[in-house]
Amino acid sequence: MTAETTHAETKVVDGVHYHQYDIVIVGAGGAGMRAAIEAAPGAKTAVISKLYPTRSHTGAAQGGMAAALANVEEDSWEWHTFDTIKGGDYLVDQDAAEILAKEAIDAVIDLENMGLPFNRTPEGKIDQRRFGGHTRDHGKAPVRRACYAADRTGHMILQTLFQNCVKLGVEFYNEYYALDLVMNDGKPAGVVAYELATGEIHVFQAKAVIFATGGFGKIFKTTSNAHTLTGDGVGIVWRKGLPLEDMEFFQFHPTGLAGLGILLTEGARGEGAILRNASGERFMERYAPTIKDLAPRDIVARCMVQEVAEGRGAGPHKDYVLLDCTHLGAEVLETKLPDITEFARTYLGVDPVVEPVPVMPTAHYAMGGIPTNNDAEVLSDNQTVVPGLYAAGECACVSVHGSNRLGTNSLLDINVFGKRAGNNAVEYVQTAEFTPLPDDPAAFVRGLIADMHDSDGTERVAVLRKELQDEMDKNAQVFRTDESLEHVTGVIAGLRERYKNVAVQDKGKRFNTDLLEAIELGFLLDLAEVVVYSARNRKESRGGHMRDDFPKRDDENYMKHTMAYLSGDAHSSDAADHIRLDWKPVVITRYQPMERKY
Amino acid sequence: MSTATLDAPADSDAITPFTVTFIIRRFDPDVDEEPRWQDFDVEMFATDRVLDALHKIKWEQDGSLTFRRSCAHGICGSDAMRINGRNRLACKTLIKDLDISKPIYVEAIKGLPLEKDLIVDMEPFFASYREVQPFLQAKTEPEPGKERVQSVAQRAIFDDTTKCILCAACTSSCPVFWTDGQYFGPAAIVNAHRFIFDSRDDEAKVRLDILNDKEGVWRCRTTFNCTEACPRGIEVTKAISEVKQAIMRGKP
Amino acid sequence: MSVIEAPRTPRPATARRTNWEKWGWIYMRVSGVVLVVLIFGHLFVNLMVGDGVKAIDFGFVGGKWASPFWQWWDVLMLWLALIHGSNGMRTLVNDYTKPGTAQKVLKGALFVVAAALIILGTLVVFTFEPCPANAPLELLPSFCSAN
Amino acid sequence: MPATTAGTPTSPQTAKKQKPGGTLYRGNEGMWSWVLHRITGVAIFFFLLVHILDTALVRVSPEAYNAVIGTYQTPIMGLGEVALVGAIAFHAFNGLRIILVDFWAWATRHQKLLFWIVIALWVVTMLGFVPRHLINVFSH
Numbered sequence A: 001m002t003a004e005t006t007h008a009e010t011k012v013v014d015g016v017h018y019h020q021y022d023i024v025i026v027g028a029g030g031a032g033m034r035a036a037i038e039a040a041p042g043a044k045t046a047v048i049s050k051l052y053p054t055r056s057h058t059g060a061a062q063g064g065m066a067a068a069l070a071n072v073e074e075d076s077w078e079w080h081t082f083d084t085i086k087g088g089d090y091l092v093d094q095d096a097a098e099i100l101a102k103e104a105i106d107a108v109i110d111l112e113n114m115g116l117p118f119n120r121t122p123e124g125k126i127d128q129r130r131f132g133g134h135t136r137d138h139g140k141a142p143v144r145r146a147c148y149a150a151d152r153t154g155h156m157i158l159q160t161l162f163q164n165c166v167k168l169g170v171e172f173y174n175e176y177y178a179l180d181l182v183m184n185d186g187k188p189a190g191v192v193a194y195e196l197a198t199g200e201i202h203v204f205q206a207k208a209v210i211f212a213t214g215g216f217g218k219i220f221k222t223t224s225n226a227h228t229l230t231g232d233g234v235g236i237v238w239r240k241g242l243p244l245e246d247m248e249f250f251q252f253h254p255t256g257l258a259g260l261g262i263l264l265t266e267g268a269r270g271e272g273a274i275l276r277n278a279s280g281e282r283f284m285e286r287y288a289p290t291i292k293d294l295a296p297r298d299i300v301a302r303c304m305v306q307e308v309a310e311g312r313g314a315g316p317h318k319d320y321v322l323l324d325c326t327h328l329g330a331e332v333l334e335t336k337l338p339d340i341t342e343f344a345r346t347y348l349g350v351d352p353v354v355e356p357v358p359v360m361p362t363a364h365y366a367m368g369g370i371p372t373n374n375d376a377e378v379l380s381d382n383q384t385v386v387p388g389l390y391a392a393g394e395c396a397c398v399s400v401h402g403s404n405r406l407g408t409n410s411l412l413d414i415n416v417f418g419k420r421a422g423n424n425a426v427e428y429v430q431t432a433e434f435t436p437l438p439d440d441p442a443a444f445v446r447g448l449i450a451d452m453h454d455s456d457g458t459e460r461v462a463v464l465r466k467e468l469q470d471e472m473d474k475n476a477q478v479f480r481t482d483e484s485l486e487h488v489t490g491v492i493a494g495l496r497e498r499y500k501n502v503a504v505q506d507k508g509k510r511f512n513t514d515l516l517e518a519i520e521l522g523f524l525l526d527l528a529e530v531v532v533y534s535a536r537n538r539k540e541s542r543g544g545h546m547r548d549d550f551p552k553r554d555d556e557n558y559m560k561h562t563m564a565y566l567s568g569d570a571h572s573s574d575a576a577d578h579i580r581l582d583w584k585p586v587v588i589t590r591y592q593p594m595e596r597k598y
Numbered sequence B: 001m002s003t004a005t006l007d008a009p010a011d012s013d014a015i016t017p018f019t020v021t022f023i024i025r026r027f028d029p030d031v032d033e034e035p036r037w038q039d040f041d042v043e044m045f046a047t048d049r050v051l052d053a054l055h056k057i058k059w060e061q062d063g064s065l066t067f068r069r070s071c072a073h074g075i076c077g078s079d080a081m082r083i084n085g086r087n088r089l090a091c092k093t094l095i096k097d098l099d100i101s102k103p104i105y106v107e108a109i110k111g112l113p114l115e116k117d118l119i120v121d122m123e124p125f126f127a128s129y130r131e132v133q134p135f136l137q138a139k140t141e142p143e144p145g146k147e148r149v150q151s152v153a154q155r156a157i158f159d160d161t162t163k164c165i166l167c168a169a170c171t172s173s174c175p176v177f178w179t180d181g182q183y184f185g186p187a188a189i190v191n192a193h194r195f196i197f198d199s200r201d202d203e204a205k206v207r208l209d210i211l212n213d214k215e216g217v218w219r220c221r222t223t224f225n226c227t228e229a230c231p232r233g234i235e236v237t238k239a240i241s242e243v244k245q246a247i248m249r250g251k252p
Numbered sequence C: 001m002s003v004i005e006a007p008r009t010p011r012p013a014t015a016r017r018t019n020w021e022k023w024g025w026i027y028m029r030v031s032g033v034v035l036v037v038l039i040f041g042h043l044f045v046n047l048m049v050g051d052g053v054k055a056i057d058f059g060f061v062g063g064k065w066a067s068p069f070w071q072w073w074d075v076l077m078l079w080l081a082l083i084h085g086s087n088g089m090r091t092l093v094n095d096y097t098k099p100g101t102a103q104k105v106l107k108g109a110l111f112v113v114a115a116a117l118i119i120l121g122t123l124v125v126f127t128f129e130p131c132p133a134n135a136p137l138e139l140l141p142s143f144c145s146a147n
Numbered sequence D: 001m002p003a004t005t006a007g008t009p010t011s012p013q014t015a016k017k018q019k020p021g022g023t024l025y026r027g028n029e030g031m032w033s034w035v036l037h038r039i040t041g042v043a044i045f046f047f048l049l050v051h052i053l054d055t056a057l058v059r060v061s062p063e064a065y066n067a068v069i070g071t072y073q074t075p076i077m078g079l080g081e082v083a084l085v086g087a088i089a090f091h092a093f094n095g096l097r098i099i100l101v102d103f104w105a106w107a108t109r110h111q112k113l114l115f116w117i118v119i120a121l122w123v124v125t126m127l128g129f130v131p132r133h134l135i136n137v138f139s140h
């Protein structure tokens, strides 16, 4: 049928394949493909993805994408800006939030015009629905702002973007793992990737590189994130000595299926579902007497964990609470919440119509990541831009989400900043020259792979990873104290030592996923260390970061972004030896920090 | 493929693991001439998924076992494979829904070139997907800054086929596709359907023309394997029939 | 958005032949419905009425074909069934062989066989002589009695 | 500009060996009805070829025709005719089922039920035909 794609290679030296593109995009999720749609028509572009594009985790998103279209009721992007800032517990850069809210409208319309099948109003316009934290007139009442396509908004976004990439003939390198960013003279010179199918190494020389590699929820055990969300992109940038921003802020969504972490949308509680402990008590009444189960995500998550910690958890191991939907009736469940109903039935064998569903908070979204400015340009410190290096999506931190992201704002983020990254990269490469590659740009990756491949170590990847995830869940999840963080710091240090002795069993070249899991574990360990280190340093509670020993927000000392740098000996076991923390001021334009009350 | 049994496992079932035998069709292109079957015994809980079993094998017994997976809850389409002779997603197939008194057979999907263990080359699959022009082609420009208008009813016509996650469970279950792999296959037709019946699209004719081909819809022999294999519950054969009728009518 | 040319411009008109696949598909269905009547009628009259298969002989056939009704019935059945069958066999050939010489040969053979048998059958039915000279009278249909 | 470039590059045309096989696919009514339809279709086709040729013998001579048709009346061929009629009946009824499935959404959803109706009709037909036919074959 279709002529087989042959990607132009410039040369093959010592088994390393060289390619040259103006722009290389790493990651083919929502952010990566949105960037590609801007970049490909304007410059020679390649998209490298470790998964087939449609496998990216953007496809898992259900709820919707926020934009003040005002299709069903009065709304304005200013209100959206305010909600975003307040939702992020005022750690949001307000100029960025303004861009997000303002460009949201175009972002949604772009998607519709590209073919996204949004649900419609009776007049045939894009339908909108309510979502947590989105209000009219600065908190007066909930507003219908989330544009949605059934409960498959993320799926539709991912498919639509992929379809348009097909239309534009975007060049994809699927199942290529980017493992290194080649920097030269403070500028990106290219990306080194490992081809999963063959085990060959490819060097992509590029004038501009865009990272869009998604999140890193897999540092936790219980997570709504995919197995493949191991934070490779963030880790690659970190290893280059570039900073990471606000890494301590991770969002825990209250209602993940217990033990599995598969997400049950906030909409369930919106429809009236109730959280109960083992004795059937509606415990949220005790913690939040007025709004009860509809308290913000961070608060609910914290209360659930407390119930379990105090022995009131349900189940054989008393390790979860129950989401009771039985009083909603089959009708509401089948029509309004069909997906979660199916998930509960399929994965827990629990029918929400007749039984309460076991739930526990699940690691959901990384607010932190690679710092960028509003043009999606990566920063090497508080303001210096790395020319030609861009980041967008969950791996980036603009920061539009501050310390707590509002539901539906991430699908928005990937579209707005993905587009900006693409456009700006095109503009940049018009005038930029290729940065020369060093003599052997693949040296680092070749070494990494060879070491891993040939290691005769005794440690197993799965064992280390499980220990990391278990300990992160126990110590750095919803509740954090200096003690728990100190403990997990020690654990990570130990794991990093043992990681040096890790071995893979698969010694083949082709589709060596064993080897890949080992490399991914390296990124997980690095990032977990930064998360914990940053968290220890923030002695306050704000948004997704809840310190039991410092339960209050402390604007005086901590109204600022954390910037973590890799310095010194990256392999030393003591984090303090190689992580340096700094601060970056929060951009405040219009809204002064207030106490966050709903 | 909604879950067959809804009865919740008795509590004791849920907490006592039992041993399940998996017989997996292995193929390592570096050493094997032909695929071979290999047994693994795994401790499982009733609520575990086949994907969990594969992970347990990979992580605890044999690191070289190779398969694709990502989301682990049936939305990314990575892990279509043949489980006890039928195409399913490993992450959506629970142990309790299988007969564990007998070994569970796991093998790669059929009809696409086998690369390693449970991994096949998906490129021919995506090639026929691309062939049907799976993207919106509208001749009229919408009002600047506005959406194209589409009624709720117009949107409903193609709703079913928008659910596709391109997992290939359907195409690789199709007996016609197995014979020579030239047939476009149900997934490509489903994705063509999604645009042919979208009121905003103006190029339905072109797609109908593409599918009115030797390797197009007429090769479908209504065996319904595709419909039964689809993890998203898409009525694939019905969609194919609708495309056939649109071709006969000459318009959607 | 499209600075580069959309990669999938409609296929060149040359690739668009008259589409036999569609007509083949429709034909299978139309002929199928008609064949149900023709074949079941044929089977019923030949196998169920009277002594069934035991009663079939030259005389029986001659008796039937004396009537244009049965002549046309059988000719129609011949045409429809043979074309239906050969087109069905063509599907099988498409499925189980790769494009190439072997496939061409098989399809050619199907065509030749079907065409030959259709011509043969049609000629037989219409040029059939129910009362050939020199044949023993007891083998012939009853109406042949007196020459 | 490469014509289509939305795919994974694969190593230049390494003619990949297709390795079919593995276990038998466990399809349901739809697949097995198709298998039977195909087998019966082919069987009928080959019978038809022979049947046209033997019938054509009426043009040769009454003796020739009767000699050949006589073999149709032996008990063994009698059983063969049962098989033939069984095949035709199934192919015909299932053919009608396929046509319904093709043109009627309800039938597309209820194809399994229709398959069992086909089987039921087939059984009824055979119950009507087989005894009568076998009596004809084995009597006299």
Ligand SMILES: Cc1cc2nc3c(=O)[nH]c(=O)nc-3n(C[C@H](O)[C@H](O)[C@H](O)COP(=O)(O)OP(=O)(O)OC[C@H]3O[C@@H](n4cnc5c(N)ncnc54)[C@H](O)[C@@H]3O)c2cc1C
Pocket: A026, A027, A028, A029, A030, A031, A032, A048, A049, A050, A051, A052, A053, A056, A057, A058, A059, A060, A061, A062, A063, A064, A065, A153, A154, A176, A177, A178, A179, A212, A213, A214, A215, A224, A225, A226, A229, A231, A232, A233, A263, A364, A365, A392, A393, A394, A395, A407, A408, A409, A410, A411, A412, A414
């Ligand atoms: C269950 C769930 C529900 C959600 N619901 C909502 C919602 O309703 N509304 C909302 O706004 N947000 C929601 N979110 C959040 C939102 O979906 C994600 O934050 C967003 O989709 C991330 O998109 P992305 O493009 O940054 O990354 P992803 O879509 O995760 O894509 C990452 C890409 O990077 C590639 N990649 C990674 N590492 C490498 C490497 N080393 N080399 C090459 N490629 C690499 C991957 O292959 C992939 O293509 C939800 C998240 C989850 C988990």
Ligand code: HEM
Pocket: B220, B221, B222, C028, C029, C031, C032, C033, C035, C036, C039, C081, C082, C084, C085, C086, C087, C088, C089, C091, C092, D034, D037, D038, D040, D041, D042, D044, D045, D046, D048, D088, D091, D092, D093, D095, D096, D098, D099
């Ligand atoms: C009795 C009435 C008949 C009906 C209702 C009927 C119906 C059909 C139909 C609808 C098909 C198409 C199947 C599909 O597209 O999936 C078909 C295929 C076929 N038919 Fe018939 N048919 C009949 C008689 C015959 C006869 C007499 C022959 C033999 C000469 C025959 C041989 C075939 C063959 C070989 C196929 C192809 C099978 C395949 O592709 O799998 N049919 N039939």
Ligand code: SF4
Pocket: B077, B163, B164, B165, B166, B167, B168, B169, B170, B171, B186, B187, B190, B229, B230, B231, B232, B233, B234, B236
């Ligand atoms: S139609 Fe169903 S089975 Fe086929 S690719 Fe799409 S989701 Fe998978």
Ligand code: F3S
Pocket: B170, B173, B174, B175, B176, B177, B185, B186, B219, B220, B221, B222, B223, B224, B225, B226, B227, B236, B237, B240
């Ligand atoms: S399995 Fe194949 S034959 Fe048709 S009904 Fe589905 S495409």
Ligand code: FES
Pocket: B068, B069, B070, B071, B072, B073, B074, B075, B076, B077, B078, B079, B089, B090, B091, B092
């Ligand atoms: S792992 Fe995503 S569909 Fe199974």
